[in-house]
Amino acid sequence: MSNIYRSNILKSQKRAFSEGTVLVDEDTWFFFEIDAEEESELEFYINHEIRLLREDAWITGVLLENGILATPYERIRMLDGDRIQIKKNILFSLENLIEDISDDAFLQFITTLNNLNYSLYDCIFCHNHLVFLSGQKMKQGVNFINFDNGDEVCAVQHHFSYFKKKRDRFEFTLSTGKRIVIENFNL
Known part of the structure; x- marks a missing residue:
């Protein structure tokens, strides 16, 4: 992409x-x-x-x-x-995060977020743990992202493991209790 x-x-x-x-x-x-x-x-x-x-x-x-x-x-x-x-500007930490993830993970994340009626511009908080691992060969951890579209709030946990294989797992939890989990593997 x-x-x-x-x-x-x-x-x-x-x-x-x-x-x-x-x-x-x-x-x-x-x-x-x-x-x-x-x-x-x-x-x-x-x-x-x-x-x-x-x-x-x-x-x-x-x-x-x-x-x-x-x-x-x-x-x-x-x-x-x-x-x-x-x-509007996208939060700097979220902008860095979406630049660091693979194209497939990016597309799945954006598509799911949009299908839940949220936009990247609805982001009110993003902790990008990947930034702290930039010099390491093995990167593993969780990023926390919160969105508010004016009607509901959505919390996203982005679990990642990057070594020989890249694994991204996004867990979306809405304030209504609805939950969605998507995973992406890249060899």
């Missing part, structure tokens, strides 16, 4: 963007997030990927200072009241 394929999977994840409105107050730009019902300075999101809704179409670009959206073709000045989406 190529990095482009993994990148496309990440881009297709639900809740990858926070949606809200641009507010301008005395030369200060704010982002009012709809779901959180709170505002933050737009300056915090400079150099982030932004989508701007204009004429019923989303325009994707990078936020610059003073409410300017830079696209590959033009620079657009946002206006007070504009609807925007700001790309």
